[in-house]
Amino acid sequence: AQKITQTQPGMFVQEKEAVTLDCTYDTSDPSYGLFWYKQPSSGEMIFLIYQGSYDQQNATEGRYSLNFQKARKSANLVISASQLGDSAMYFCAMREGGRGSGGSNYKLTFGKGTLLTVNP
Amino acid sequence: KAGVTQTPRYLIKTRGQQVTLSCSPISGHRSVSWYQQTPGQGLQFLFEYFSETQRNKGNFPGRFSGRQFSNSRSEMNVSTLELGDSALYLCATGQGIGELFFGEGSRLTVL
Numbered sequence: 001a002q003k004i005t006q007t008q009p010g011m012f013v014q015e016k017e018a019v020t021l022d023c024t025y026d027t028s029d030p031s032y033g034l035f036w037y038k039q040p041s042s043g044e045m046i047f048l049i050y051q052g053s054y055d056q057q058n059a060t061e062g063r064y065s066l067n068f069q070k071a072r073k074s075a076n077l078v079i080s081a082s083q084l085g086d087s088a089m090y091f092c093a094m095r096e097g098g099r100g101s102g103g104s105n106y107k108l109t110f111g112k113g114t115l116l117t118v119n120p
Numbered sequence: 121k122a123g124v125t126q127t128p129r130y131l132i133k134t135r136g137q138q139v140t141l142s143c144s145p146i147s148g149h150r151s152v153s154w155y156q157q158t159p160g161q162g163l164q165f166l167f168e169y170f171s172e173t174q175r176n177k178g179n180f181p182g183r184f185s186g187r188q189f190s191n192s193r194s195e196m197n198v199s200t201l202e203l204g205d206s207a208l209y210l211c212a213t214g215q216g217i218g219e220l221f222f223g224e225g226s227r228l229t230v231l
Binding site for chain 1: 165175212
């Protein structure tokens with residue numbers, strides 16, 4: 001079974017509108033973290049937002065917010081006021097387990113991504 | 121603060137050759153992890169190093185190896201290259217529990 005599922009291969013949104021990118025995950029570990037990354041055509045993976053499984057509040061970073069529904073195992077990314085520069089591939093990723101010896105565990109499992117296109 | 125630096129950015133090799141990729145982490149980051157990205161398989165975890173020790177390893181053949189130096193810089197090596205090794209290789213470094221920053225990647229083409 002896939003651990004991270006992104007069901008939207010592609011999404012379109014008008015400039016200045018909000019858009020939600022879906023992500024569901026599967027884990028039996030009570031301690032995990034969820035990441036969202038943006039990958040423009042240049043290839044660099046840009047960190048957007050992080051949500052820990054024990055965090056009480058939904059994470060927010062500027063125009064990005066994470067709609068974390070733990071019981072439903074979903075971690076949707078909401079982008080408000082879309083801009084043309086938001087057009088890119090978006091990946092949801094999960095780290096299972098808490099801190100490893102000597103620090104955090106950085107073995108991430110990625111979804112297949114959603115290609116977002118922002119139209120003027 | 122400088123970001124994650126990967127070199128080389130682009131390279132072309134032929135089947136059977138070997139390649140070494142380098143990753144310099146953000147200052148103060150001691151964890152370095154490597155990922156392979158291909159159109160067919162997506163992003164897959166290769167391995168992770170912390171304080172010169174391999175902490176995690178993905179499901180890749182032994183031709184893929186890595187190491188980390190005392191200054192936290194990391195290298196990965198792929199020996200006996202195959203056509204299927206053509207990919208974008210991404211390095212990521214982190215420090216806190218919720219931080220993982222990637223470099224721009226090394227794009228390898230195997231002919």
